[in-house]
Amino acid sequence: MPLFPLESFKGAHHTDWNLTMAATVLVMAPVILVFFFVQKAFVEGVTLTGVKG
Structure with a gap:
C-alpha cells in the first residue's frame, strides 16, 4: 500500500492524470x-x- 493515496494512480509505465487531478x-x-x-x-x-513601526 502506498504511503500517499494519490500515488496509487501512478503505474510503472502510466499515470492516470485525470484520476490524480x-x-x-x-x-x-x-x-x-x-x-x-x-x-x-x-x-x-x-x-x-x-x-x-
Missing part, C-alpha cells in the same frame, strides 16, 4: 471551503500580530 480537487475542496468561511478571522489575526 480529480482526487487532488476532492482533497483540496474542504480546505478551501473552510478558509473561505474563516477568512475574516484569519485576516484579522494576521493584522493584529503586525509589528508597529
